[in-house]
Amino acid sequence: MTATRIGLAGYGSGGRIFHAPLLAAAEGVEFAGVVTRSPERRAELAKGHPEVPAFDSIADLAAAGAEAVAISTPAATHADLARQAIGLGLAVVVDKPFALDAEAAREVVTLAEEAGVPLTVYQNRRYDADFLTVRRLLGEGALGEVRRFESRFERWDPDRQPPAAGGGTLLDFGAHLVDQAHVLFGPVARVYAEMRSDGELDSDVFVALHHESGVESHLWGSWRQAAPGPRFRVSGTTGTYIVDGLDCQEALLKAGRSPAALGERWGVEPEHAWGRLYRGKTGAPVRSERGRWDSFYPAFAAAVRGEGPLPVDPWDSVRAMDVLDAARMSAATGETVDLAAPAQAG
Structure with a gap:
């Protein structure tokens, strides 16, 4: 199998911790280089991945033979860098949030389609152990008819502002929360939101x-x-599934572990972290599916070679941005916002 040559734009915490180890470990992928001009980031790249070259620009990465690029830079730069990559004929992965609003996201997806360039969005939380477990339980009918889905990304860090690179909590965490809800339960008709800001960004x-x-x-x-x-x-007519804590893959990457080192142990949740299925007062542990962030880049590489679908339909992320735009409007007005129609057939 010919490897797909994929580069990375950006080597801050997102690129360095969450993308580079997965690119380096991915089957069917050659980690083709990193675009960063920062001397500090280049030194970190040389230490962590000495075989991977650094480039000044996406154009230089493309000229060196890259076929695709993953964009992991501040949210405000995503749309412009994606346009640049598409113009160079590079297949593109854009980290979440895809863009700052639905209009920009829709324009980028349309541009990629017109250019015939594969484009996807890095919705890695579709491959969380807990999310995959929820999908399995729904498929088995273990909860009956689901009535309410509750989902949280909550942290205690009162002395820190939400990272500006993520665009604030609504865009940063909300991009995952809305995407997961949409995958599980389909299109959204109405949106209501509340937001609180302690500084320039919502927290x-x-x-x-x-x-x-x-x-x-x-x-x-x-x-x-x-x-x-x-x-x-997740509450249904015959049962409720509850799981605490975050999927283990984020902690593994932050600790310097990678799929290359852990192999089949990657993404396996310890039994004490499994969720429980309740029917009234009694609850029983439910085996967690294995988390599979390591499957994203092999799937993307295969799609670039024309050997499979993109791991995430980019129109899904446009629809999610429509919801996030509506949430911002609702929070500003205190009113529920109706979504008249889907973003695009896809």
Whole structure:
């Protein structure tokens, strides 16, 4: 199998911790280089991946033979860098949030389609152990008819502002929360949101979605929650599934572990971290699926070679941006916002 040559634009915490190790470990991928002009970042690259060259620009990366690029830079630069890469004929992975608003996201997806360039969005939380477990339980009918989906990314860091690179909590955490709700329960008809800001960026958000399927999704994102709630609580007519804590893959990468080192142990949740399925007062542990962030880049590489679908349809992220735009409007007005129509057939 010919490897797909994929480069990385950006080597801050996102690129260095969350993308580079997965690119380096991915089957069917040659880690082709990193675009960064920072001497500090170049030194970190040389230490962590001495075989991987550094480039000054995406154009230089393309000239060196790269076929694709993953963009992991501040959110405000995503759309412009994606346009640049598309213009160079490079297949593109854009980190979340895809763009700052739905209009920019829609324009980039349309541009890629017109150019015939593969484009996807790095929605790695679709490959979390807990999320995959929820999908399995829904497929098995273990919860009956789902009525309410509760999902949280809540952290306690009161002395820190939400990272500006992520665009604030609504865009940073909300991009994952809304994407997961949409994958599980389909298009959204109505949006209500509340937001709190302690500085220039929102630090605490609540978003309520009414899906066309009838499911209600309640989503929380916060950097100011001293007692985080369960990661998921999924309530149905015959059972409720509750799981606490975040999927282990983020902690593994931050600790310097990688799929290359752990192999089949990568993404395996310890039994004490499994969720529980409740029917009334009694609850029983539910085996967690293995987390598979390591599957994203092999799937993307295969799609670039024309050997499979993109791991994430970019129109999914446009639809998610429509929801996030509506949430911002709702929080500003105090009113529920109706979504008239889907972003695009896809």
